[in-house]
Amino acid sequence: MSGLLVVVGTGIKAVGHMTLDARAWIGSADEVHYVTTDPITEGLIRSLNPRAASLARFYAVGRARHDTYEAMTQTMLAGVRAGRTVCAAFYGHPGVFVYPSHDAIRRARAEGLRAIMEPGVSAEDCLFADLGLDPAVVGCAQYEATDLLVYGRRPDPSAALIVWQIGAVGDLSWNPGRTNADNVAVLVEALARTYGLDHVVVVYEAASLPTCAPRIQHVRLADLPAVPLSTASTLFVPPRERRAPDPAMIARLALDGRRFGLGEAP
Secondary structure: OOOEEEEEEOOOOOOOOOOOHHHHHHHHHOOEEEEEEHHHHHHHHHOOOOOOEEEEOOOOOEHHHHHHHHHHHHHHHHHOOOOEEHHHEEEEEEOOHHHHHHHHHHHHHHHHEEEEEEEOOOOHHHHHHHHHHOOOHEEEEEEHHHHHHHHOOOOOOOEEEEOHHHHHHOOOOOOOOOHHHHHHHHHHHHHHHHOOOOOOOEEEEOOOOOOOOOOEEEHHHHHHHOOOOOOOOOEEEEOOOOOOOOOHHHHHHHOHHHHHHHOOOO
């Protein structure tokens, strides 16, 4: 019998965000591997499957993330190749900022093995809820902080912007206690070209426990390098301006111009 890899998410908030599908797969799998950020979720995983083992053992301060992720991927695939059902549970959504989950699924399928991913609650979902952001209203772009800088991304000042992992910008290894103010200053310099240093942004961290509140800290962009950050810190940049509608496109789509502030309908 061929093996099966199932990748699930544990959500952001301990226990409450774990879906019924995730619980069922964790409980029924021959092997369970996991990465979580709190002991409550870890305890739940182990109660559902006492054979569960943490992949966090592959992290080491200063170790390249690529090496850590490769070790995780090989661990997940070993059981699948041996014909077992393997469940890998990752914090948040298993497909969001989880390289080894995608890598393991890609490799498994390339070898003719079965592999699926079940969705989970992500930090983005929590941000939309906590900040009251509807991305359908003004649009929303999002980039990883280092990616934004290295590839020279140009944000649209009329849309919302989410910048992930600002506490680890420019750091390709695992250094959770690192002070990263110098690289954050580089990020500020890049964003200031679009928004200006006085633009008010939000440092956001989703609540990981039911009894905790999310971190929602409003600061001037210029002051961001002095703000304490963690690997969970996300930057939300609200729009600086409102984009004018295109009258020609409104006419081409036969829309009512009054809905877009153009006065009389065409």
